[in-house]
Amino acid sequence: MRLTNQLAGTALVLPVLLLLLSLAAPALAGGNATAQAQVEIRDFKFIPREITIKAGTTVRWTNNEKRQYHSVWFEQAGDPEAPYFFPGESVERTFDKPGVYPYRCGPHPEMTGVITVE
Helix, strand or coil, X not given: XXXXXXXXXXHHHHHHHHHHHHXXXXXXXXXXXXXXXXXXXXXXXXXXXXXXXXXXXXXEEEECCCCCCECCECHHHCCCCCCCECCCCEEEEEECCCEEEEEECCCCCCXXXXXXXX
8 A cells, every 4th residue: 555655646746847847948958948028919009019138039029900910110220111910920030139129010100119139
C-alpha cells in the first residue's frame, strides 16, 4: 500500500515539474525567446496609442474592427505605405534599434500611434 501511494504522488508531481520546466526553458536557454507587445485596432484607434518596448521586441497589431480595413504605416521613417489588413488579421514588426517610431493608418490619417524603443 505504501509503494502505491508513493507512485501516485510521483505521478502527480511529474506533470507539474515538466510544465514548469517548459515555461522556464527560454530563460534557461539564455533568454532567446522574442518579446512581444500587442496593439489592438478598434473603433478607429490604436490601443494602446503609445507603447515603450525594449530593442528586439516584436509588436503585433490586430484588427478587431467589424468591417474596416487598416494599415500600419511608418511614413515618417520613409517606408512605403503598408498593405491593408482586414478584421481578424494582424501584422507584425520587430524593432531592433532604440528610437521613437511614429506611425499612422494609411486610409485613416487621424489614427496615429508611437512606438518608443529603449
